[in-house]
Amino acid sequence: MHAIRRVQVTFVISLLLLSLAAPLPAADLKAQPGYVSSELIYEEAPFPSCHASTIVETGDGLLAAWFGGTDEKEPDVGIWTSRLKDGKWSPPVEVANGVESAKVRYPTWNPVLFQPKAGPLMLFYKVGPDPVEWWGMKMTSTDNGHTWSKPERLPDGILGPIKNKPVQLADGDILSPTSSEHDGWRVYFERSSDGGKTWTATKPVNDGYKLAAIQPSVLFHKDGRLQSIGRTMNDVVFQTWSDDDGKTWSEMTSTGLPNPDAGTDAVTLADGRQLLVYNHKTVRDDAGRSPLNIALSDDGENWESALVLEDDPTRHFSYPAVIQTADGLVHVTYTWNRERIKHVVVDPAKLKTSPITAKTPTSKTK
Secondary structure (H helix, E strand, O other): OHHHHHHHHHHHHHHHHHOOOOOOOOOOHHHOOOEEEEEEOOOOOOOOEEEEEEEEEEEOEEEEEEEEEOOOOOOOOEEEEEEEEOOEEOOOEEEEOEEOOOOOEEOEEEEEEEOOOOOOEEEEEEEOOOOOOOEEEEEEEOOOOOOOOOOEEOOOOOOOOOOOOOEEOOOOOEEEEEEEOEOEOEEEEEEEOOOOOOOEEOOOOOOOOOOOEEEEEEEEOOOOOEEEEEEEOOOEEEEEEEOOOOOOOOOOEEEEEEOOOOOOEEEEOOOOOEEEEEOOOOOOEOOEOOOEEEEEEOOOOOEEEEEEEEOOOOOOEEEEEEEEOOOOOEEEEEEEOOOEEEEEEEOHHHOOOEOOOOOOOOOOOO
């Protein structure tokens, strides 16, 4: 226990020294350079609560998915999708649930949409009573998500991407960032060399306790290295590096950016910069996660603030998903107060960055 406390203190000190604060002062989203548009994906739905969105570009518009139901962990929670076409989001449609029999139904969790370079669109999600006992599921679509194959359970020991999208490597391999919570919070990576038919998994990158981490994203660097960053219980965004296409990874360390035990997502832009969406805050307030921010980096180690998506300490803004589409624009979806899914469009060419120097917001909720 003493060793764990020492490591936690080390990470907190690192955070204090490197980036103790709000990337930007509170500002109107629409007034910030790089902002293009924002909207709620739906106003009304047959479920009161939602969370954990994902987004992908298809041959028939953008497709988003999330889980929705009475509340997280409730058996009626299913996977819902909506499509953005001709400037309008379609009404939510349930495409998967955890019905096992007439008497048994489990909640579903954390959908992840992924379109490989060849082959059908993939939808991964989890089914089970909680993140300790859940299992991985997969469906595919050959018509851009209008219809889906019969759900199939992934092999034992393979969970699929746990929250954030897989990436496809130069050799065609699919690298899926994942994590487990049954023995501490541990990050590892799954790989498929046959278009998602079969999978292998690496060993965990961390021990799950000294630095408790889950929900990684994968980034590409110009020197050929891969970087993974994501959520921790240690008040920081973690990082780990690979110089062999994700087969092995370096010791997990802190990026210096804060994390209030909340999901993040990141993407490598076409110009080589790294873009991270995260809650720039050390401690989670009672009422939710705010602010929600975008940071940019040229090298994955030195980050600058770029945009404040939300800044209201009385509300909950979390679990972002981010992609860059073929037209160069960045699309972010995230949970808006556990009631809606919000979609924001950003032009990365127009983002203005500033050093992260101010103090982390410490205001408590009302």
